[in-house]
Structure formats: structure tokens, C-alpha cells
Amino acid sequence: MSEQATQPEQVRKGLEGVVAGETSISDVDGHRCQLIYRGYHIDELIGRASYEEVGYLLLFGALPTRAQLAEWTTQLESQRAMDPPLTAFLQTLPKAAGPMATLRSLVSLMGVLDPSENDTSLESIKRKAVRTIAVIPTLVAAIGRHRAGQPLLSPTPGVGQAATFLYLLHGKEPTPLQARALDAYFILLADHGFNASTFTARTVTGTQSDYYSAITAAVGSLKGPLHGAANRKAMEMLTEIGSVEQIEHYVQRTLADHKRFMGFGHRVYKGADPRAKHLKEIAKRLGESVGETRWFDISERLQEAVWQAKKLYINVDFYSASLLHYLGIPTELFTTMFACARMVGWSAHVLEQAADNRLIRPLALYIGPRELKFVPLDHRK
Ligand code: SDX
Numbered sequence: 238m239s240e241q242a243t244q245p246e247q248v249r250k251g252l253e254g255v256v257a258g259e260t261s262i263s264d265v266d267g268h269r270c271q272l273i274y275r276g277y278h279i280d281e282l283i284g285r286a287s288y289e290e291v292g293y294l295l296l297f298g299a300l301p302t303r304a305q306l307a308e309w310t311t312q313l314e315s316q317r318a319m320d321p322p323l324t325a326f327l328q329t330l331p332k333a334a335g336p337m338a339t340l341r342s343l344v345s346l347m348g349v350l351d352p353s354e355n356d357t358s359l360e361s362i363k364r365k366a367v368r369t370i371a372v373i374p375t376l377v378a379a380i381g382r383h384r385a386g387q388p389l390l391s392p393t394p395g396v397g398q399a400a401t402f403l404y405l406l407h408g409k410e411p412t413p414l415q416a417r418a419l420d421a422y423f424i425l426l427a428d429h430g431f432n433a434s435t436f437t438a439r440t441v442t443g444t445q446s447d448y449y450s451a452i453t454a455a456v457g458s459l460k461g462p463l464h465g466a467a468n469r470k471a472m473e474m475l476t477e478i479g480s481v482e483q484i485e486h487y488v489q490r491t492l493a494d495h496k497r498f499m500g501f502g503h504r505v506y507k508g509a510d511p512r513a514k515h516l517k518e519i520a521k522r523l524g525e526s527v528g529e530t531r532w533f534d535i536s537e538r539l540q541e542a543v544w545q546a547k548k549l550y551i552n553v554d555f556y557s558a559s560l561l562h563y564l565g566i567p568t569e570l571f572t573t574m575f576a577c578a579r580m581v582g583w584s585a586h587v588l589e590q591a592a593d594n595r596l597i598r599p600l601a602l603y604i605g606p607r608e609l610k611f612v613p614l615d616h617r618k
Contacts, residue, residue, distance in 0.1 A: 248602050253504065257431055257597070258439070262295055262585045265430035267505035272512060274428060275299070283515050288398050288423040289313065292370060292581040295428050296363075296588070310397070316371035317392040317401065319379060322350055327383050336380050336573045337460040341453055343376050344369065348449025355447050362591055365448045366584035373580045374398055377573045378405030384569070399423055402577065407565060414526055415564055418519045422560060425512040426553060426575055428582030430505070434458035434465065438583045442590040443597040455583045459576055462499070469571040471500035471558035474539075476568075480531075481538045488542045498543050500555030509550050516556035523563035532559040 249255050264273040272279045275294050282291055286300065293301040293309050301309055319327075323343055330339060347369065348354045353361050379389045382405075390405050399419035403411035411419070429435070437458040441451040459465035478487045491498060503510055517537075524530040536559050543549050554575075561571050 243602070245602060247600075251504070252599070257436070257599075260430065260586070260589060261298070262582070262589060263428045263430050265432075265505050267503075267507050270506050270508040270511050272429070279425065279511060279515070282424060283421055286424070288420045288427070288578075291424045291427055292398075295581050295585045296366065296370075312367055313371040313398065314392070314394050316368050317375050319372060319375050319389075320347075320350065323347070323376070324379070324389060327379055327389075330383070332384050332386060334384075336377070336384070336570050337456060337466070337576070339380050340373075340376060340573050340576060341456040341460070343380075344449060344456060345453045347372075348447060348453070351449065354449060357445055357447060357591060359588060359592060362448050362584075362588055366588065369448075369452060370580050370584060373577050374402035375405055377570060377577055378402055380573065381406050381567060381570050384567070403564065406570075411564075412526075414522065418523055418560065419564060421515065421519055422557065422574070423578040425515055426557075426578035428579070428585065429553075432464070433461075434579065435583055435586050439586050439590040440597045442587045443594060445594070448584075448587055451587050452580070452583055455579075456576055459572060459579065465554075465572045465575040465579075467499050467552070467554035468557040468561065468575060469568055471554050472562055472568045472571060474499050475532055475535050475558060478535055478539065481535055484535065484538050484542050488539070488546050492546060498539075498547075498549065500558065501543055501547075501549040501551055503550065503552045506550065506552070510552045512553045513551045513556060516553065516560055520556045520560040520563060523560060527563055529563075532562055 262275060264271070266273070274282065274291065275298055277294070277300075282294075286294075289310050290300055290306060293299075293306065323346060326346055327339065327343065351365065353365075375392055382389050387408070390408060392401050392405060396404065397416065397420065399422075400411050400416040403415055403419060431439070434455040438451040438455040441454045442448075462470050474487075478484055488498075520533050520536070521530070524533040536556060540551050540555065557575070558571065561574055562568070566574060
């Protein structure tokens with residue numbers, strides 16, 4: 238095959254519909270609108286497995302036995318604390334520093350500080366992945382506390398990943414409902430096939446670059462409003478609408494301005510995002526538990542109005558907005574919450590790519606000029 242593509246019909250902009258590789262980690266079935274983690278429908282896992290169990294499943298390929306789960310949670314607990322250089326770096330930053338840019342920098346700094354940064358053996362990648370999965374809730378909570386001018390807290394043992402995050406951010410134990418809600422959120426966002434940030438991580442791994450470079454690049458990709466930042470944008474949309482009475486006006490204006498509804502649409506799902514129904518139910522319960530269903534009510538009515546106007550389905554980010562808001566998480570931290578959940582998926586894909594690697598390098602159809610002749614500088618107009 239020639240180095241370059243030669244026909245326009247070969248071009249699939251955005252790699253839409255292109256099968257770019259094989260994976261056994263998750264199946265995002267756009268036609269059946271199903272999400273499968275290592276053979277389990279997410280409906281099999283939600284409400285039954287913990288995020289720790291699902292993380293183990295995604296990383297190592299099977300649900301853990303009781304002994305394996307005990308060892309896994311001990312590994313996570315023992316690696317939750319932030320290294321002092323990371324804390325010192327965070328505290329040099331202005332409070333207004335963007336949370337995703339800060340998280341991207343902290344992950345990158347973890348690589349700088351790791352003497353085995355460039356060891357790309359599977360064992361070394363696995364060790365780095367466990368460390369990063371364990372510490373990311375601490376990093377995100379620390380970013381939130383730094384932005385609020387509050388002292389950083391230390392993780393307490395014997396508590397799961399979700400409950401630990403809520404304690405580290407708020408400085409008080411979450412209720413069982415809050416801990417379960419965030420645990421389910423983490424499960425639902427843990428992995429999703431070759432989405433943009435995961436594919437970014439695989440592309441970096443494909444050059445035999447290191448784990449931290451792959452994850453730093455993935456954080457950078459997730460930061461975009463067409464991907465992970467849609468949850469923050471969806472909350473800003475709800476806030477702008479303000480009340481159910483304003484929904485129709487907002488919908489008409491958005492359509493008239495040819496703008497996007499944040500948290501709607503998906504490149505792969507041709508119908509309802511299978512995660513959305515779970516997130517909707519959790520957001521509803523959280524709203525009722527705090528006695529303030531306003532954001533859920535606006536969300537539900539907006540979902541209906543956009544369906545009537547444009548037959549668009551909601552995606553994972555839509556009810557994530559009210560869910561995270563009801564957990565008292567500042568809107569600016571929403572996308573870092575997505576990164577907290579997806580760290581498991583990114584890590585699993587880095588390991589899978591490294592285990593059976595082939596450099597990822599697609600073709601391009603050149604549409605620029607050809608056969609130009611050089612013109613000396615003094616003769617150029
Ligand atoms: C995530 O890939 C993954 O798996 C990602 C993710 C994961 O778990 O990793 O699921 C997480 O990123 C979910 C998506 C979050 N992004 C948003 O909610 C941003 C708003 N959504 C859109 O910008 C859009 O739906 C995308 C980016 C998600 C998908 O875009 P596509 O596949 O490129 O679709 P498109 O832009 O070509 O739109 C097709 C049509 C267009 O209509 P026409 O211009 O052809 O008439 O649908 C319309 C679009 O205008 N459309 C929307 C819309 N999404 C699509 N119109 C209004 N609002 C929207 N949100």
C-alpha cells in the first residue's frame with residue numbers, strides 16, 4: 238500500500254466508524270446500546286459490585302475473590318497519600334488554576350519523580366497504574382481544597398475509594414447514600430472502549446512511551462468540551478436555564494443559534510446511552526435526599542424538550558451534572574471526577590496496548606498543492 242491514501246472516499250473524518258483495534262476490556266455496542274465490562278453488562282454490576290471490584294475486573298480481567306479483593310483494597314489504601322513534592326507543587330499554584338490543567342501537571346510530575354518512569358515492562362506499568370488509581374481521588378480532592386483555600390486532609394484507612402474522596406473534599410464522612418452514589422458513578426464511567434481520551438492513551442503507549450505520558454495525554458484529551466468537560470458544561474447549562482419555566486426558551490434559542498446541548502448526543506450510541514438511566518435514578522435519589530430536586534427537575538424536563546425538538550438522546554454527562562452537584566462537588570471539579578473514574582479504564586488500555594503493541598499510525602489524504610517551484614526570497618511578492 239502507498240504511504241498515503243489517494244481517494245477521498247478512503248477518508249473517515251474523526252475515524253468515525255473505523256475499527257482501529259481489538260480489546261477485551263469493554264464493548265460499547267452502539268446499535269444494541271449496551272456497555273459490557275469484560276463480559277458483564279453494566280446492569281449486572283451496578284448495585285451489586287463495588288468500584289474496587291469493577292476496577293479489579295477491568296484491570297486484571299476477572300472479578301476478584303474475597304482474598305484478592307482484600308489484597309487489592311489494601312494496595313489501594315496504602316498508596317492513597319500524596320507524595321510531598323506533589324503537595325508542595327500544588328501549593329505553589331494560584332487558586333484559580335484550572336483543575337484539569339492542574340491534574341494533568343500533577344500526573345506528569347508523578348512521572349518526573351518516578352525513577353522507573355521509562356520502564357515499560359508490564360509489571361512496571363501495573364505498579365504505576367495501581368499507584369495512580371489509588372492516589373487520583375486524593376489529588377482531585379486536594380485540588381478542590383486548594384481552590385477553596387482549605388487545608389489538605391489525609392486519607393483514612395478502611396474506607397472505599399468513593400467515600401475517601403468525599404471525606405477528603407468535604408472534611409466529613411459521607412452518608413451511605415452519598416458514598417454509594419459516587420461509587421456507582423465511578424463504576425459507570427470507569428471504561429468505554431476507544432473513546433478519545435482512551436485512544437489517546439493507547440496511541441502514546443503505541444510508541445513505547447511511558448505510562449505517565451499516556452495518562453497525561455489522556456487527561457488532556459478528556460479536558461475538551463466534546464468529551465469529558467461536557468459534564469461541567471451541562472451543569473452550566475442547567476444553571477443558565479435556572480427554572481423549568483425557562484426550558485422552552487433555552488431550547489429554541491439554542492436551536493436558533495445552532496449551538497450544542499451539553500450532555501446530549503454520542504458518536505457511537507444510536508439510541509440511549511446505557512449508563513444514563515442509572516445516573517438519572519441516582520441523581521433523582523440524591524436530589525430527594527437533600528430536599529432540593531430543582532436541578533433534577535430541570536434536567537428531566539430538558540431531556541424531554543430536546544427529544545421533542547431534535548430527537549437527541551442524553552449521554553453519560555447529562556445526569557452526571559446534577560448527580561455531582563448534589564454530592565456538593567464544585568462544578569469546576571466535574572471533569573476531574575470523570576478522570577477519577579476513567580483512570581482505571583485508561584490504565585487497563587495502556588496495559589492491553591503494551592502487551593500486544595503495534596505503533597498506531599493512520600494514513601492521511603494530502604489535499605495541499607503539488608509541483609511548486611522554489612522562489613528566492615527577494616522575488617517573493
Ligand atoms: C463523552 O466516545 C465516548 O465513548 C465518549 C464518552 C465516554 O464515556 O468516554 O461517552 C463520554 O464524551 C460523551 C459525549 C460528551 N459530549 C457532549 O455531550 C457534547 C455535546 N455532544 C456533541 O457535541 C456530539 O454529540 C458528540 C461530540 C458527542 C458526538 O458528535 P458526532 O458523532 O461528531 O456528531 P456530529 O457532531 O456530527 O452531530 C451529528 C448531528 C449534527 O446535526 P447536523 O448538523 O448534521 O444537522 O447531530 C447534531 C449535530 O448538530 N448533534 C447535536 C448534538 N450532538 C449532535 N445537536 C445539538 N446538541 C448536541 N449535543
